[in-house]
Amino acid sequence: MSCDSPFTAMTLEQEGETMLTQENFSSVIDEVMHGAIDMHVHFGPDMPPAADLGVARRLDGLGTARQAKDAGMRAIVIKSHHWPTGALARTLQPLVPEWRSSGR
Secondary structure, three states, X not given: OOOOOOOOOOOXXXXXXXXXXXXXXXXXXXXXXXXXXXXXXXXXXOOOOOOOHHHOOOOOXXXXXXXXXXXXXXXXXXXXXOOOOHHHHHHHHHHOOOOXXXXX
């Protein structure tokens, strides 16, 4: 079978596990994210350490927390290159109570 995509057009079984395909990509990613903890998340308006604005952060701390919760993640550790984030994590916790945040 020839295919331009890095994914095959059919689901393949290998040792009892489903291979990643275009058709099941979203559900596999959802499964991977469920319960995950991201140990290194930058949020806006934190500027990157270099002058490259192409990596400017799109979401503020609350938006980042809500997006992580909506993705089924268990927690994130919010980071900044310029200031401590523990107080922000503590502020976000009551706003998204069913989810854990931590600052560093």
